[in-house]
Amino acid sequence: AQSVAQPEDQVNVAEGNPLTVKCTYSVSGNPYLFWYVQYPNRGLQFLLKYITGDNLVKGSYGFEAEFNKSQTSFHLKKPSALVSDSALYFCAVRSPGTYKYIFGTGTRLKVLA
Amino acid sequence: GAGVSQTPSNKVTEKGKYVELRCDPISGHTALYWYRQSLGQGPEFLIYFQGTGAADDSGLPNDRFFAVRPEGSVSTLKIQRTERGDSAVYLCASSLKAVAGDYEQYFGPGTRLTVT
Numbered sequence: 001a002q003s004v005a006q007p008e009d010q011v012n013v014a015e016g017n018p019l020t021v022k023c024t025y026s027v028s029g030n031p032y033l034f035w036y037v038q039y040p041n042r043g044l045q046f047l048l049k050y051i052t053g054d055n056l057v058k059g060s061y062g063f064e065a066e067f068n069k070s071q072t073s074f075h076l077k078k079p080s081a082l083v084s085d086s087a088l089y090f091c092a093v094r095s096p097g098t099y100k101y102i103f104g105t106g107t108r109l110k111v112l113a
Numbered sequence: 114g115a116g117v118s119q120t121p122s123n124k125v126t127e128k129g130k131y132v133e134l135r136c137d138p139i140s141g142h143t144a145l146y147w148y149r150q151s152l153g154q155g156p157e158f159l160i161y162f163q164g165t166g167a168a169d170d171s172g173l174p175n176d177r178f179f180a181v182r183p184e185g186s187v188s189t190l191k192i193q194r195t196e197r198g199d200s201a202v203y204l205c206a207s208s209l210k211a212v213a214g215d216y217e218q219y220f221g222p223g224t225r226l227t228v229t
Contacts, residue, residue, distance in 0.1 A: 105154055
């Protein structure tokens, strides 16, 4: 069965510092992996995806994520956090050949000025 | 251009009543998804449409839930005999046909359903 784990309910980071939001997954076959962000009173927005190819993927707003097959992880990163990055972040996975997306429970990122 | 829209934005209903939630996807998007998001949880997959047909309805919790997309555009999620446990935010998302590379989903703002 597919599953996604986001082990941290909340991550606090100072503005200007690097940030990491963790995600691990369990899926049969090669996974399709995604990050979405949810700002208050706004819908979920796509950040980035890994389908195949380079393990380091770059997305919107300066975010990037690294696919690590051996550790079954897809951590979200940004070199320098902004206060405006404060939001709820969701990792999602989908197995090839299926259309069902499994989302994690979300990690609240708080960037402190 | 216009994004995914959902109506109503809020719906309060009494236990046992029937409700319909509407989703208008982005024009040209043939793939449409319904999710349910409870407080403190991530979106939970309910059903996926490719065109007019439900390609995967494995996430519908029971036979009180049903969804249609008769013309391959607008979709309606229907819940019969609502229960208090059905209270949640119901999200709709659309995407281009799910071929290689076209997997980004665009989400609507959701319908907050409260069953009293």
